[in-house]
Amino acid sequence: MTKQINFNHSAGVPVDEQVLKAMKPYFRQYYGNPSSVHAVGQQSAKAIANARVQVGQLIGAAPKDRVIFTSGATEANNLALQGFAYRHRRKGNHIIISKMEHLSIINTAKFLSKQGFEYTQVGVDKHGIVDTKALKKAITDQTILISIQHANNEVGTIQPIADIAQIANNAEIPLHVDAVASAGLIPVNVSEHGISLLTLSSNDLYGPKGVGALYTRKEVALQPILTGGGQEYGIRSGSENVSGIVGMGAAAELAKEQLADNVTRLTWLRDQLIKGVLEKIDDSYLNGHPTQRLPNNANIRFSYIEGEAITLHLSFQGFLVATSSACTSKTLAPSHCLMSMGVAEAEAHGALQLTLGRENTQAHIDKFVEVLPPIIEKLRAMSPLSKDVPYDIFEDEEHDHHH
């Protein structure tokens, strides 16, 4: 396979070279189990303690707060919702999430609703911004937790997390923030906003897959999901993925160092990309917020055609891209995010989710802006939905064939 240009970083990124270098000794040389009291075990324990600090520093955690390592963001989101709900059931049975959340939040809220809990999904405006008035109204005396993402990986919209935290804090309800899409791309600070729980994913920070973390403010109690040897403060049992945790720590440190540069460089590339595509292609529209958006995200819909067909043609040109339903790409259902923002179903099917990353260059953007217009043109020419094309184009074609 020839070298592909990755415009699909939100689905997965290569582990950073420095991160992989930091991990390497922990596969064979420092193989100890942190629970072992002997020297090789204690080496692993120290490495994990160091990774906790590295991750904590990325998000402005206080020294006594906790960073609980998990198998990924899905487990961290499950632990935040399930763990908090079960532990604080006596205080109430209601949680609030938004319509833009990741499936690991939405489906966990649904799961909890079968266990005696209730949840409200707060809506968003046409740019995907959570309706803070509706959020305030949704709070009842049964509400024990609010879970809102920091930014949306699919459409790029950044939530007004300070306002949301203010609402939660005023109501004295702990706030969980899914920061998978934002960490490493924009500043995330739990202490500044008074966030109680926060989810991170290692791979989204260019760390290894299969690792994530749930930050918990020190006074927040959770019921474990996984019980056993009592690792991770007794909240997450299971022998630690030492090399993975070391990798996540290194990735967090690197992400913190590179944050300012990333923002500047990616914002520039992203804006070139959006501007280039919208200018060159008629009936193309940016999804998500025009300014409150992740520096690496461009989500663009193209009327009259299917996103799946565009991704296929782009792959022939060497571009890895996704339609705007990456998290559910096995189904062909339209993105729940776009639908929540009021995008028509037909239009939602035509959306491309473009997420840039560290290795992307101006040359990639230039090439993309060059190859995309003819693809769109070609697909629209074949599309039964296209405004310039009669609906029976396929019948005509078939007719031609038979002659």
Next chain:
Amino acid sequence: MTKQINFNHSAGVPVDEQVLKAMKPYFRQYYGNPSSVHAVGQQSAKAIANARVQVGQLIGAAPKDRVIFTSGATEANNLALQGFAYRHRRKGNHIIISKMEHLSIINTAKFLSKQGFEYTQVGVDKHGIVDTKALKKAITDQTILISIQHANNEVGTIQPIADIAQIANNAEIPLHVDAVASAGLIPVNVSEHGISLLTLSSNDLYGPKGVGALYTRKEVALQPILTGGGQEYGIRSGSENVSGIVGMGAAAELAKEQLADNVTRLTWLRDQLIKGVLEKIDDSYLNGHPTQRLPNNANIRFSYIEGEAITLHLSFQGFLVATSSACTSKTLAPSHCLMSMGVAEAEAHGALQLTLGRENTQAHIDKFVEVLPPIIEKLRAMSPLSKDVPYDIFEDEEHDHHH
């Protein structure tokens, strides 16, 4: 730190060199998310499918059975018990485990007992063999699942899994087997015995940490613990740990190839070790079954002294060993396994758990058998419990100091 000789393989082992080689391309080159429909994503999906076959073949799975990758054995054990119990609650609320199980089984059974389930812990004989008569008797019309380990990593005892499976099958109750300690060391065959669920750990097969698998016979339904994107047959959500899964697959294939050699070589070394220690040191006893034991395990107790002190002195001699409470080594409680076998508490504190591995040699055994006797002798000379020493030895010593 000088090179240590590892006699503590049950706590953690270095990743096999071939396994690490198999994993390497999946960190940076093949970084795709298996859910992505594009080429890079599909490469990861294929790699995972291949790993499923490799793991399935190690345990004699049928083609339509499932291998569900998890973050490790603890998650797999939790998924087996929680996932089965919740899913089949209508059939009954009783599960049976043994007193020798890993804490991820015992504590999960305890957890379920707070959610309306009940459990029975079947006892064992002095060698740690499950009392099959008691097992049969424990079955009620409410029993929905039996979970018994294949072998015990701490004392080495191998359970009569064919008899246990027969009892479960006769009663038409699915059997879950925790095969973490046995897989790769002795044959494990789910099809031969009619096992419904089986837990594996990657690191115990010389694969990476942070990966495990739950085998499920095709007709066994489970309720997910982690909800989200619906990965792993919809039973275990979360973006896949691709490099880890590839590593576990490679480790399983290697373990299958090397099984016969491992058994022969390790059994020889183990027997030299046991014989050498028991012959040279008075009042030392083998814990666990004399013959039905894991080829790599020697668990030996030494009267009058503490295991912790022995491990410390052995570490000065370059040996990594653990006391017989490795899974709970952060507490100093005596091993629940030894206590279940009727070993007195004072004696249980003097037990060493020695687990050999692929890199151990005859020279390691020879050195160990040479260095251990003087350590034991020295510790016994200082021990207030020792039969030849007056209880006030420490007072005398202090007295001497002051002069």
